[in-house]
Amino acid sequence: MAKEVTNREENYSLWYNNLVVKADLAENSAVRGCMVIKPYGYAIWEKIQAQLDKMFKETGHQNAYFPLFIPKSFLSKEADHVEGFAKECAVVTHHRLKNNPDGSGVIVDPEAKLEEELIVRPTSETIIWNTYRNWIKSYRDLPILCNQWANVVRWEMRTRLFLRTAEFLWQEGHTAHATAQEAIEETEKMVNVYADFARNYMALPVVVGKKTETERFAGAIDTLCIEAMMQDGKALQAGTSHFLGQNFAKAFDVQFANKEGKLDYVWATSWGVSTRLMGALIMAHSDNNGLVLPPALAPIQVVMVPIYKGEEELKMMVEKMEEIKKELAPYGITVKIDDRDNVRSGFKFAEWELKGVPVRVVMGKRDLENGVVEIARRDTCQKSSVAREGLAEYIKNLLDEIQKNIYAKALNFREEHTIKVDTWEEFKEKIEEGGFLLCHWDGTAETEAKIKEETKATIRCIPLDSHVVMEEGKCVYSGKPSKQRVIFARAY
Secondary structure, three states, X not given: OHHXXXXXXXXXXXXXXXXXXXXXXXXXXXXXXXXXXXXXXXXXXXXXXXXHHHHHHHOOOEEOOOOOEEEHHHHOOOHHHHHHHHHHOEEEEEOOEEEOOOOOOEEEOHHHEEEEEEEEOOOOHXXXXXXXXXXXXXXXXXXXXXXXXXXXXXXOOOOEOOOEOOEEEEEXXXXXXXXXXXXXXXXXXXXXXXXXXXXXXXXXXXXXXXXXXXXXXXOOOEEXXXXXXXXXXXXXXEEEEEEEEOHHHHHOOOEEEOOOOOEEEOEEEEEEEEOHHHHHHHHHHOEOOEXXXXXXXXXXXXXXXXXXXXXXXXXXXXXXXXXXXXXXXXXXXXXXXXXXXXXXXXXXXXXXXXOXXXXXXXXXXXXXXXXXXXXXXXXXXXXXXXXXXXXXXXXXXXHHHHHHHHHHHHHHHHHHOEEEOOOHHHHHHHHHHOOEEEEEOOOOHHHHHHHHHHHOOEEEEEEOOOOOOEEEEEOOOOOOEEEEEEEEEOEX
């Protein structure tokens, strides 16, 4: 089964597409640019969602839901925002169909034209801030800390499953504050929640940084992000957090009476991650045999496969496996006993390897007699014989070890592919090899645009937590003075 996946070294893009489909994560839908997330893929997304939701609530946020449709006039109110999203908007113009008189099917009823067109949300700042206007009158009404889990539509022409689709799933936090400082602290807090999640659950090393002015979210004063490196050396933006200042409050006239009784505009943030995280998970860890899932997010953490001859042996093996499953339950470990009798054990091994299950436990008659089981770990593909006694604790510790090992491997890869570059000739050479290039930049949008035009590389971020290099130097392109290095890379 795994042999059907294209070799990663031969064609990384095809390898990724193959893996998404063959591992039963998702498939292209009948609607161009959209995807069907299959049960196994959705189970991983549910794990991501559940953990993030817990972390949001621990930081004081509540979930709400806002409309899918946004009046066109709302998008006109914040100039930078509309400019940033105008080319990606899907527009609803009519509200009714009717039968074609010639009997050929249905047509749009020309009499059912909407008075005002509706935009299918590409993001929800406008509809939410129009709503907040009714919620906020006084400083006593602040802060508002809302999040919503939703779908959004951005009409992409070039799509790739999970990474870039016309419709995708995400969460978007939208908060309102009495002071700029509060909003800035919220922006920083949430990007660090994302970083914590990426590192500790996705086993994904990320750099927390600040976007340049040209790469900022449309309508934001400042954008913070987490950037990850995939196994082909390309960067992937895994999450963003935006300080919106008072831009949306002014656009929608959201004012409040402060403690001094004076009217002031509310300060805002927004932050989000999407099903793009699924793409990051696949591309950061997987190999030519299939997915490699960190145990923290694997829907099935342990699969058990019995080796048997005849129904009696199968029954005996399954009984023993049920015992092990019960012993693992107190640790919160999810177990699948694959007792299918219509496929060979070799097929099962390949299937669960392809699906990235972290630990495989195999038991045959001889193992049972010797009081052992065979354990295979997905991250290293190593097999070992382990005593049945104390097995539950062994597996629990092994899962912890696998989680750490997957992270360490990804971190080592990133470090090996992050280099300092000081000349333009070296930049042009090294960018072809992939990875993060730490370079001086003169701080101008002009230089940023020229580098992108000539090499397709962008400034992924100005690092804030790792790879921070504050030093005097000269811009790699213009030769003008610079005080710190930034991360350049090609990106998804």
